[in-house]
Amino acid sequence: MSYAVTLNNLVCHFGAVRAVDGVDLEIAQGEFFSMLGPSGSGKTTCLRLIGGFEAPTSGRIMLFGQDASRLPPYARDVNTVFQDYALFPHMNVRDNVAYALTVRKVGKAERDKRAEEMLELVKLDGLGERRPGQLSGGQRQRVALARALINRPRLLLLDEPLGALDLKLREEMQIELKALQRSLGITFVYVTHDQGEALSMSDRVAVFNHGKIEQLESPKRLYEYPRTEFVARFVGSANVLEGRLIGQPAGLYALRPEKVAVSSGHSAGANRLPGRLLDIHYLGSQTRYEVEVEGQRLTAVSGSDDSELQIGDAVTLGWDAGSLRALSGAPAPAPSLAPQGGAGGGKGHGGGS
Amino acid sequence: MTLRRRLSDAFYVRPLFLLMLLLIPPLLWLGIIYLGSLFNLMLYSFYSLNDFTGQVEYRFSLSAFQQLFTSPANVDIVLRTTVMAAVVTVACAAIGFPVAYYIAFHTRGSLRMFWYLMVLLPLWSSYLIKVYAWRLMLAGEGVISWFFNLLGLGWLLQGILSVPVVGGPSLSNSYLGMFLVFTYIWLPYMILPIIAALERVPKSLIQASSDLGAKPNQTFWKVVWPLAIPGVAAGSIFTFSLTLGDYIIPQVVGQPGFFIGQMVYTQQGTAGNLPLAAAFSVVPVVIIALYLLLARRLGAFNAL
Numbered sequence: 001m002s003y004a005v006t007l008n009n010l011v012c013h014f015g016a017v018r019a020v021d022g023v024d025l026e027i028a029q030g031e032f033f034s035m036l037g038p039s040g041s042g043k044t045t046c047l048r049l050i051g052g053f054e055a056p057t058s059g060r061i062m063l064f065g066q067d068a069s070r071l072p073p074y075a076r077d078v079n080t081v082f083q084d085y086a087l088f089p090h091m092n093v094r095d096n097v098a099y100a101l102t103v104r105k106v107g108k109a110e111r112d113k114r115a116e117e118m119l120e121l122v123k124l125d126g127l128g129e130r131r132p133g134q135l136s137g138g139q140r141q142r143v144a145l146a147r148a149l150i151n152r153p154r155l156l157l158l159d160e161p162l163g164a165l166d167l168k169l170r171e172e173m174q175i176e177l178k179a180l181q182r183s184l185g186i187t188f189v190y191v192t193h194d195q196g197e198a199l200s201m202s203d204r205v206a207v208f209n210h211g212k213i214e215q216l217e218s219p220k221r222l223y224e225y226p227r228t229e230f231v232a233r234f235v236g237s238a239n240v241l242e243g244r245l246i247g248q249p250a251g252l253y254a255l256r257p258e259k260v261a262v263s264s265g266h267s268a269g270a271n272r273l274p275g276r277l278l279d280i281h282y283l284g285s286q287t288r289y290e291v292e293v294e295g296q297r298l299t300a301v302s303g304s305d306d307s308e309l310q311i312g313d314a315v316t317l318g319w320d321a322g323s324l325r326a327l328s329g330a331p332a333p334a335p336s337l338a339p340q341g342g343a344g345g346g347k348g349h350g351g352g353s
Numbered sequence: 354m355t356l357r358r359r360l361s362d363a364f365y366v367r368p369l370f371l372l373m374l375l376l377i378p379p380l381l382w383l384g385i386i387y388l389g390s391l392f393n394l395m396l397y398s399f400y401s402l403n404d405f406t407g408q409v410e411y412r413f414s415l416s417a418f419q420q421l422f423t424s425p426a427n428v429d430i431v432l433r434t435t436v437m438a439a440v441v442t443v444a445c446a447a448i449g450f451p452v453a454y455y456i457a458f459h460t461r462g463s464l465r466m467f468w469y470l471m472v473l474l475p476l477w478s479s480y481l482i483k484v485y486a487w488r489l490m491l492a493g494e495g496v497i498s499w500f501f502n503l504l505g506l507g508w509l510l511q512g513i514l515s516v517p518v519v520g521g522p523s524l525s526n527s528y529l530g531m532f533l534v535f536t537y538i539w540l541p542y543m544i545l546p547i548i549a550a551l552e553r554v555p556k557s558l559i560q561a562s563s564d565l566g567a568k569p570n571q572t573f574w575k576v577v578w579p580l581a582i583p584g585v586a587a588g589s590i591f592t593f594s595l596t597l598g599d600y601i602i603p604q605v606v607g608q609p610g611f612f613i614g615q616m617v618y619t620q621q622g623t624a625g626n627l628p629l630a631a632a633f634s635v636v637p638v639v640i641i642a643l644y645l646l647l648a649r650r651l652g653a654f655n656a657l
Binding site: 052080082087103148 | 557558561563564566575
């Protein structure tokens with residue numbers, strides 16, 4: 001069985017901007033595949049290359065075993081749900097959904113019947129006469145989905161389809177999309193900058209950064225075993241620590257906040273760091289502690305807020321040695337909001353208690 | 354200071370008051386001076402002229418319209434003008450659409466400014482100068498005829514000019530020449546509204562159409578064109594009504610036959626038959642109204 005999508009050393013430059021800079025990947029048929037990354041990381045360009053809306057500078061795009069690098073969008077067995085939905089404002093909902101059949105010159109009766117079936121599938125039956133302008137954001141999103149699915153494409157591309165919806169609706173749609181993908185057996189390629197969305201729905205996730213794939217793995221492995229500092233910080237949140245600070249070989253290590261326990265007072269030992277409590281954020285189901293250690297700001301998350309800790313208290317962070325993940329590659333530039341990383345850790349090294 | 358502050362506060366609390374203050378002068382101008390005089394003129398079309406005294410009789414009468422529709426010469430004028438306006442409109446749309454399409458979809462930033470300028474530049478010079486310049490170019494000894502002869506195509510120009518109705522002794526004395534001048538003069542008024550309509554079409558709609566299997570010509574006719582129609586309709590109202598009302602170009606270029614604009618001009622001026630002039634000026638209004646109704650019936654404004 002051939003792959004649904006194969007990208008070979010795919011490159012797409014816009015002038016001096018290297019939007020996609022050498023991407024290799026294979027997407028199996030029936031897979032729910034996500035491309036995750038911050039804006040400008042190349043994930044959307046990569047999707048648009050698969051859809052045929054951009055032409056690659058070099059490299060090859062194979063769809064179901066056939067070279068599609070230079071095929072126009074209308075010659076690819078691929079449909080897309082656009083970020084702004086791109087519904088035709090001069091047509092009603094039914095004609096929007098039936099558009100792919102109209103351009104294939106399918107008869108009107110057949111067209112209307114299948115459009116009505118698709119509207120039922122996305123739970124919009126009875127709204128066929130409405131205009132897109134009369135629908136809510138969530139309804140428009142469903143119309144876009146129905147329109148893209150009416151031709152039973154073998155591959156569906158989704159470009160941040162839930163980005164414009166509010167949180168509650170987004171969570172509902174995530175569940176529905178996943179269920180739809182399972183029942184139809186269509187390959188989904190899903191672009192998002194929301195790591196929670198990518199983790200909860202996907203079979204595999206590719207994390208994009210600067211036009212390249214940083215890591216490609218199942219959601220669980222991606223979260224449990226981030227390979228670079230960028231992935232560790234972008235997928236979930238992470239404390240990134242210097243090896244010498246925590247008695248490990250040189251290099252950077254990631255430690256998830258929920259693997260860190262906070263205890264009152266200073267106590268020395270292996271897999272422990274003394275610090276000062278900077279801030280407490282009560283989040284309902286959990287509590288987040290911001291702790292200053294050796295000039296670095298570290299985060300710990302615990303399930304319940306049973307401690308009597310006060311801001312400014314001396315505290316000790318402790319963790320299981322097995323929770324540390326060694327990172328490879330050059331350190332990513334520190335996010336401006338949380339100053340930490342090699343330089344800060346190195347400076348305070350001599351003054352360890 | 355306090356007064357200004359209190360005024361600002363008052364305007365903020367009652368935004369409608371400020372709006373009214375700003376709108377009343379233009380509404381007065383538009384409502385009373387502009388539309389009022391237009392209605393007054395139309396009212397005159399229902400008065401009649403006393404043939405003996407040459408005075409307007411202010412009583413309801415359809416004699417002006419009777420005069421308009423029973424005299425074959427007057428019917429000719431209406432037909433001639435309407436056909437010319439229709440042909441000019443179609444030509445402007447045919448030439449203007451590709452230009453507008455290019456500017457709206459394929460230019461950005463300073464390149465787009467450049468093209469806007471190129472479209473608008475002809476409007477900077479005097480209308481009369483442009484018309485007379487065309488007359489010189491179209492004349493029997495003019496540059497166009499010279500160019501045809503240079504290419505050895507003089508026979509072709511002669512052939513075109515020998516076509517009845519359209520042709521004439523020279524381009525400057527033919528309806529073909531008049532058509533060329535009208536089309537040139539009104540073209541910017543067609544291009545600008547089409548650009549405005551096309552600029553509002555999101556690129557993603559075109560990509561979505563292509564994504565759903567539509568070939569470029571299908572995308573054009575099913576997506577781009579329906580969304581451009583309001584712009585084409587707006588532009589065609591400009592070119593159509595401007596041609597219907599113009600009285601300079603038919604005087605300078607073309608054959609001796611009168612156009613509606615000229616007729617209005619002479620009837621209300623030298624002939625002093627204000628009711629007939631008014632009746633003539635009602636014709637374009639009625640034609641435009643019918644045109645708009647038809648366009649709406651055909652769904653031209655569904656996307657608005």
